Amino acid sequence: MKILLTGFTPFLDVDVNPSALIVTHIANQRYPGLEIITEVLPTMYDAAGARIEALVTEHTPDAVVCLGVAQSRSAISLERVARNRDSTIRPDNAGAIREDTPIIPDGAETYLSTLPIERFKAVLAKQGIPVEYSDSAGAYVCNHVFYRARHVLEQQGRAIPCGFIHVPGMGDEPPGLPLETMIAAVESCLHEIAQPGTIHYDALAAQYAPNRSTHPGVMNDLLVSGGVRASSKVAEIGCGTGNYLSALVSQTGCEGWGIDPSAEMLAYARQQPAAIRVQPGSADNTELSPGVFDLVYSVDVIHHLSDTAAYFREAYRLLRSGGKLCTVTDSEEIIRTRQPLSTHFPETIAPELARYPRIADLESSMGEVGFGQIGQRTVEQQTALTDITAYREKAFSALHLIAEEDFQRGLARMEAELQEKGAVLRVSRYVLLWGMKPAD
Numbered sequence: 001m002k003i004l005l006t007g008f009t010p011f012l013d014v015d016v017n018p019s020a021l022i023v024t025h026i027a028n029q030r031y032p033g034l035e036i037i038t039e040v041l042p043t044m045y046d047a048a049g050a051r052i053e054a055l056v057t058e059h060t061p062d063a064v065v066c067l068g069v070a071q072s073r074s075a076i077s078l079e080r081v082a083r084n085r086d087s088t089i090r091p092d093n094a095g096a097i098r099e100d101t102p103i104i105p106d107g108a109e110t111y112l113s114t115l116p117i118e119r120f121k122a123v124l125a126k127q128g129i130p131v132e133y134s135d136s137a138g139a140y141v142c143n144h145v146f147y148r149a150r151h152v153l154e155q156q157g158r159a160i161p162c163g164f165i166h167v168p169g170m171g172d173e174p175p176g177l178p179l180e181t182m183i184a185a186v187e188s189c190l191h192e193i194a195q196p197g198t199i200h201y202d203a204l205a206a207q208y209a210p211n212r213s214t215h216p217g218v219m220n221d222l223l224v225s226g227g228v229r230a231s232s233k234v235a236e237i238g239c240g241t242g243n244y245l246s247a248l249v250s251q252t253g254c255e256g257w258g259i260d261p262s263a264e265m266l267a268y269a270r271q272q273p274a275a276i277r278v279q280p281g282s283a284d285n286t287e288l289s290p291g292v293f294d295l296v297y298s299v300d301v302i303h304h305l306s307d308t309a310a311y312f313r314e315a316y317r318l319l320r321s322g323g324k325l326c327t328v329t330d331s332e333e334i335i336r337t338r339q340p341l342s343t344h345f346p347e348t349i350a351p352e353l354a355r356y357p358r359i360a361d362l363e364s365s366m367g368e369v370g371f372g373q374i375g376q377r378t379v380e381q382q383t384a385l386t387d388i389t390a391y392r393e394k395a396f397s398a399l400h401l402i403a404e405e406d407f408q409r410g411l412a413r414m415e416a417e418l419q420e421k422g423a424v425l426r427v428s429r430y431v432l433l434w435g436m437k438p439a440d
């Protein structure tokens, strides 16, 4: 599938045109099964009009998506209709001013977008991205290009999806939208053209970045086995940016405390939507009140601790009798079978095993501290990765533990799988190690 994607240069008082940034960003990505021809068009009626016709004719794309900026709008605008009219007092970048001038004399008065804009709207709305239909692409260069793209396709008898999307200006405050959000929106639209009805995981992850790292299996077991309800008091040791704690609090209405040694992480945690109380502290000295918590837990933390017994003692101190401790970590078996990490980069296995404590050792340490009802559960989540940037950029610490040539070999395996299957299967598993402070 080949898609032509265009944006525009700066013009008038628009010094930076987000449509050009989006197009340039996408030009530098790889999308399995998708060839994307990109071009930033000059903001000039005649030059841009001629260029879009040439691109459509030369490349014979399967779909055409043109982008431009509409500074005053606050949502992604799915243009419904192109009009056969140039008409503004504003000059284009060549100084041309057109008032009430037909684009193609005797051409159709209007052309409708043939992009699946209903599906675009549904997909973007689901991602929480502001999106709306628009019945006017203006009467300036954007409308001109939209009209000429549709016109040339009509003339050539090619019934392919073709249309125009206006994006707002850039910025964190309305009417602007953050550039990443607009990129995610356009990627989702391209994905929707190429693979209608399937989920575009990366855009979702980008949009829901705050919740990105909560594993549904972990969340579910914390909620169910932890018996968390509105009256519960919960403490997370090593809460980091507070993703789990915030999710637990917003799902149950419980009271949540988070402890982390990193001030930077806590600064993020304080921005979480749920009301969580976070404060600096360490796993062996949280400075929280003793004997009041129904659930104490940690996720992906225990292998960072030098004294795991001290963590268990502190958790025991915090819990009320009958309260539960849950330590979410990786077992030896999980480390050996991590996919794609261990399957594609087998050299990570040995150093990772060296970093993680054994479950059996943790269990005996818990027993020594006084915990009862010790047991474990494994949860799993599978995802199809269509973007392996995080691996290319070594976003996982394990990838820094291996030789560069081993890393490159593993990356080549991932690239090959991505090419061949369109996605890399990721299997994310955790062990939840539970124990209870005996009731007196």
Ligand code: PCA
Pocket (backbone or CB within 6 Å): 008, 009, 011, 017, 019, 043, 067, 068, 069, 070, 137, 138, 140, 141, 142, 143
């Ligand atoms: N927006 C202008 C032209 C180029 C652009 O990005 C428009 O809406 O016509």
